[in-house]
Amino acid sequence: DIQMTQSPSTLSASVGDRVTITCRASQSISSWLAWYQQKPGKAPKLLIYDASSLESGVPSRFSGSGSGTEFTLTISSLQPDDFATYYCQQYNNYPYTFGQGTKLEIK
Amino acid sequence: QVQLQQWGAGLLKPSETLSLTCAVYGGSFSGYYWNWIRQPPGKGLEWIGKINHSGSASYNPSLKSRVTVSVDTSKNQFSLKLSSVTAADTAVYYCARSKWSQGSYYYYYYMDVWGKGATVTVSS
DSSP states (O other): OOOEEEEOSEEEEOTTOOEEEEEEESSOOTTOEEEEEEOTTSOOEEEEETTTEEOTTSOTTEEEEEETTEEEEEESSOOGGGOSEEEEEEOSSSSOEEOOOEEEEEO | OOEEEEEEOOEEOTTOOEEEEEEEESSOSTTSEEEEEEEOTTSOOEEEEEEETTOOEEEOTTTTTTEEEEEETTTTEEEEEEOSOOGGGOEEEEEEEEEEEEOSSSEEEEEEEEOOOEEEEEOO
16 A cells, blocks of 8 residues: 655644645655545545645645655645645555645644 | 435444445536545544446455445445444545546546545444
């Protein structure tokens, strides 16, 4: 299985900050990576697919980049609604695998 | 706007079979893959398997011996069965739709629409 490792596991930030979350794959997954946002008690929500394509309806302050084994999710200016847990997921190989999550907390 | 509604038994005893169904409303059923994903309490996400309208399925090898995913195109529904459950199968189970992106030789599927989740607890 491809291992997906996110860093950091927890991130404390303030409204208006620019934040970056990193996701590393244990082997190359080309650009077949998605990012999801999950709030407590809710289903994950797709933010980014194909590493850098913004899902329809997702605010443009979210962006993704990377290819191969290293990827980043950037939020350009944090809004109160953005405090949540973020997961990366590879869909290059079966079984599809997720990172362990990054919890974004209010500083 | 497509919506996924899921249901099934919420409390099981060890060795019983988990059974969940997900209904698709407001969108096409054919032309997509349909997934099951689970999340144990306080933990991360685990992909279980997927199926398309013609019944072509793929499973996570870690669960493959116990999992069956099936489809009922007449009702726009797909289902999950997980046999011989233990406490380790306690989780929120989600259904989700997969859209595709086209690569050089293959299609690649990401999950764009999710159900709200169903909590399944295994306890004696």
